[in-house]
Amino acid sequence: MRGGFRYNPYRRNRWRQLAARTVRPLLLLLLGFTITHFFVLRTYTVPDNALSPQLQRGDVVLVSLVNQEVVSDQIILLFPPYTEPHRISSRLRVLLQRPAASLFGRTPYPAYRHLPVLRRVAAVAGQHVASRDFPDDGHAEPPSGFPLAPDWAGFTVPDDSVAVSSGGGYLDSRHYGPVDLERVRGTVRWRIWPPDRIERLTPGIAP
Structure with a gap:
């Protein structure tokens, strides 16, 4: 039919091929991002000033989810004992x-x-922690409904556990004791935001 619509199967095939070439890489990219985020490396936005001045509210850090060998003074992302992460x-x-x-x-x-937090490792298994190992800024007031009241005393960290500290009176091992390593989500490697404060974060740098 002259001037009318004429079905062209080749045009339809071209659209299919174009869609396949576009969608497939996007799906692979999304899959790669998902695997990386949950199993290799993820970003985390600092929600508070528990580790100020080294890390401040709004900073963005890179957290390694592999090779989680935890040492003293290291900053870690963990689920405290009062959370239900799983x-x-x-x-x-x-x-x-x-x-x-x-x-x-x-x-x-x-x-x-159910939220993870950033804390600094005060001691690892076998080490003893006391009040001198924590910032002298008092105790935090537990949030409404918090199940564990502050009852600080020194203790020796048991096997497969760590003691964690914070500043500014935020909750840490002074309130909930040692943290099982199974609750450690990852170790903080870099601060990547803001741009003028990009820095590799290594153990031994106190807040």
């Missing part, structure tokens, strides 16, 4: 209870119960 139900509960709290006036599930 339970998907706790994360869903947070997401669902926030709108429920707004609509029905209920108390939402505390978000801190």
Whole structure:
């Protein structure tokens, strides 16, 4: 038909080929990013000033998720003993209870119960820690609903555990004791933001 639409199967095949060439690399890129983020290396935005002045709120750090040999003075990303990092139900509960709290006036599930934190290693297995090993800035006031009250005393770190410290009165091993190495998510290697403070973070540099 002159001047009308004429079906062209080759044009359709070209679109399919173009889509395949575009979508496949994007899927592979997404898969690679996901594997890297969860198993190799991830970014983490510092949420507070627990390790100030070395790390400040809003800084972005690179966390290595492999080769997690923890040493004293190292900054680590960990799930404190009061968190539920391996339970998907706790994360869903947070997401669902926030709108429920707004609509029905209920108390939402505390978000801190499933969030990892940055802390500095004060001692490793076999070492003894005392008050002198922690910043002299008092104790933190536990968040509402926090299950462990501050009851500080020195202790010897048991096997497969570490003691962690913080500044500014934030919660650390003074409040919840030693942390099992299974709760260590990774070790902090670099600060990559802001640009004027890019720095490799190595053990031995106190905050």
